[in-house]
Amino acid sequence: MNKKKVWEGNVRTISIAMSSLVLAVLVGTLGFMLINDAYTFIDALYMTVITITTVGFTEVHPMTDGGKLFTIFLILISFGIFGYLASAVTRFLLDGVFRRNLKDYRIVKSIDKLNGHVIVCGFGRNGKQACIELLEHGEQVVVVDSEESSIDKVRMFPELLFVQGDATQEEVLSSANIAAAKAIITAIPNDAENVYVVLTAREMNSSIKIISRSEKSQSDHKLKRAGANNVIMPDRLGGQQMAKLVVQPDVVEFLDNILLQSTQGVKLEEVSCKDLAVCFIGKSIRELNVRDKSGANIIGLKDEEGVYIYNPSPEIVLDKCFHLFVLGNKEQVGNLMQLLLNGK
Incomplete structure (x- = not known):
């Protein structure tokens, strides 16, 4: 019942x-x-x-x-x-209705206090896996789903907060504190609903990062026009992954070991240069001396025009618009961030 x-x-x-x-x-x-x-x-x-x-x-x-x-x-x-x-x-x-509703009331209060959290709309196979990965990386997650059975599954994860309701409705996303969220993942199986969620989310928070699931290839452009930053097609990704495992099995497994592991061990991290120390402005990567000072390695970057540069030259001059892709363990990446911020 x-x-x-x-x-x-x-x-x-x-x-x-x-x-x-x-x-x-x-x-x-x-x-x-x-x-x-x-x-x-x-x-x-x-x-x-x-x-x-x-x-x-x-x-x-x-x-x-x-x-x-x-x-x-x-x-x-x-x-x-x-x-x-x-x-x-x-x-x-x-x-158990009283106890459950008391817990739900506390969850509402907890959501209101969040800042920089991630909203996941839809707790199906993709949504659930996204939540697990986000939790492993220390993110605060709020799940939005209209199905009672899905909310029951969410309750099995003590770290997850949730809102039961239709994610296409403004009041539901408002209950998930979308104004303070840094990202939203729309993992609803229906593409039309994902489009509505993307439109609503972009209108309510113009700076939020939106990742959307798409079942049909023709929905890709619609979702991006609606405001999605990235569109993921699970079936296409699955097919590409299987093909790459045939052609380059060791490369795929190597990258998976880096990307899919939790915060322990070596990981690939994106580091923004927006708070770059004054002493490094106009300096080259070589002058940053990343390897010796932090132990991490810069294996790529994205410039101010959104162009990706792989294995960047040491002579590239740093800019506050850059995003660096760094390979290292948690301590090494932390050392690099301190280096960028403080210049030492």
Whole structure:
């Protein structure tokens, strides 16, 4: 059964039980006042409460036969109401709905505090794998999916935050704190929905990086026109990977070992030069002396025009628009970043 319906059903049951209890108190109060004129409102309310709760204190005024019969009636209906309320509250707690919704409330608060996180829309095979890779690299991830079954799978990953809803809707992406996110991955199987998500995301955050999945080759250009920075076709990538394993198996495995491993060991990292130390502006890669000072190796770069240069010449002059591709372990890459920032 849909957990939202379970929650709504339990809340409705408890509301009915509470309303019945309030109604019983009102009926009891009015009944005692009508049966015996000596009862004030406070007296009648007091008698009703001690009768319903079966506390058994002495009556405020002597009971007539009519008052005794009314008291018996009030006790009987109150037993039924309390039993109904107790079963409703027990079912509410045993179903785990209260605990789950309390956890969801805390998740909402956690998402509101995020900054520089990654949003993954769709928790299918591709979306799930993307989340696992992002978590291994220390990224904060928020999953957006409309399916209850998918959200149940997300709950199995304590590190993942989530929003249940349609990612094409602005309010849903807003709940995922898209304004503070650095990237969004749209891994929904439907290309049309991915286009809507890309359009909405680009409108809500003009600087966000958007990676989109595409099932059909003709959707590639549409997604890029909608605002996607990169479009991935899983079937095409799978075919290319298999072909390369035939032609260049060792090269593919070598690159996979570098790219697909977690933060441990050697990795290929992109390093921006936007905060390049003043002493390195106008200097060449040779003068940076990367290998000796950090232990890392610069194996490529992307210049200000977006052109990729592989195995760049040591004579290339550094620029703040450059992005360097560096090979090294975590410590070596960290040393290089410090070198670029501080000049030493």
